[in-house]
Amino acid sequence: MADENRQDDGRRPGATLRAAGVARSFAGVRALRGVSLELHRHEVVGLIGPNGAGKSTLVNVLSGFDLPDAGTVELEGREITSWSPHRRGRHGLARTFQHSHAFRSLSVRENVEIAALGVGAGAREARRRAGELLDLLGLSAHEHATAGALSHGDERRLGVARALATRPAFVLMDEPAAGLPESEVPGFEAVVRSVRDEHGAGVLLIDHNMALIMAVCDRIHVLDQGQSLAEGTPGEIRENLDVASAYLGESALVEAESG
Ligand SMILES: Nc1ncnc2c1ncn2[C@@H]1O[C@H](COP(=O)(O)OP(=O)(O)OP(=O)(O)O)[C@@H](O)[C@H]1O
Ligand SMILES: [Mg+2]
Structure with a gap:
């Protein structure tokens, strides 16, 4: 399918990747408890939260590497919850992994x-x-x-x-900038922007580098212990983090910010 068509699709209201009420537990650990999130074409959404918050689990469910216990995943209005990763890939959904999945000998x-x-x-x-x-x-x-x-x-x-x-029309990036030298982060920001602006894709970006997240995201979604804690623009989330740290002291969010 032509990239131009995807660009047009991006302006339709249905051009969305959506998780609705997603729950997933592992042997008693409630990794996700009813999380809903939307990603549109032409935007970068940050997904942040402390270690173990459920970020990678949500990406696994969205990309078909894991099945939720409850809730659905929709791509451009179609329910795709049980589609294989490969089938999703052919319909414009791609991801990166927190740990390399490259063919090492190639x-x-x-x-x-x-x-x-x-x-x-x-x-x-x-x-x-x-x-x-x-x-x-x-x-x-x-x-x-x-x-x-x-x-x-x-x-x-x-x-x-x-x-x-x-x-991809939608690309889910699980800590793609982890381990990059500080000097290379601006170059990476430019890559993310070009994926949004030149390819018209929707980008879900997980990272613990708050400067990167604040600089490049249009919206930010905060997860904590498997639940959505806040969602908003970088400015709104920044205020929210400040409020949380003022009232809660050494909160998990502060850890996430410095981690
Ligand atoms: N396959 C699995 N089996 C058992 N427990 C799991 C599995 N995958 C995730 N978990 C647990 O679910 C919770 C959420 O894990 P997840 O990897 O989604 O967190 P995360 O937000 O990506 O954390 P990090 O920032 O460290 O990458 C954690 O308690 C984790 O130990
Ligand atoms: Mg993770």
């Missing part, structure tokens, strides 16, 4: 090309996307290196390139 370039081929791109188109994305993510110098030999920061960037190679 080259960096091959990893990106395979991601494009996996959603139906032809060989020539896959090569074109790989070249463009390796350039965007600053990985061109490593294109022939094996993925297993990359530094942690480059491995994070490869994960983003692999997700973007599917030309």
Whole structure:
């Protein structure tokens, strides 16, 4: 399907990825307790909260790597709760992983090309996307290196390139900037903005770096112990965090802010 069509879809009210009332427990641990979240095209939504808040679990449910115990996932108005990750990928939903899922013995370039081929791109188109994305993510110098030999920061960037190679309408990024040197964070912010502004995608961004989250997000959703604590613009959330720390002292949110 053509990218231009996706752009048009983005202006329809239905062009949304939605979790509604999602619950998920693991052996008594209530990782998610009725979480609802919407992600639209052309926006970056931050998903923040302390370690164990349920952020990765929500991404797993949204991307089809896990099934919720209750609640639904909808993509552009269709219920997709039980769809496989691959089927979601072909319908414009991509993700990155908190821990690398690259093919370690294949080259960096091959990893990106395979991601494009996996959603139906032809060989020539896959090569074109790989070249463009390796350039965007600053990985061109490593294109022939094996993925297993990359530094942690480059491995994070490869994960983003692999997700973007599917030309997603929605991309869920689980701590893509963790381990990046501080000097490389502004470059990463530019990548996230270009995914929103040039590709028109909706981006869900998990990160513990509050400066990055505040700088790049249009909206922020705060999770704590499996529940939604707050949602709003960066300004509103900043105020909320200040209020929480003023009243609660060393709250979990303050930990999240510095973690
Ligand atoms: N597969 C699993 N089996 C058992 N418990 C799990 C599993 N996945 C998540 N959990 C538990 O669910 C809770 C939420 O975990 P999750 O990984 O979603 O948190 P998170 O917000 O992503 O944390 P972090 O910031 O550390 O990545 C935690 O208590 C975690 O131990
Ligand atoms: Mg996580």
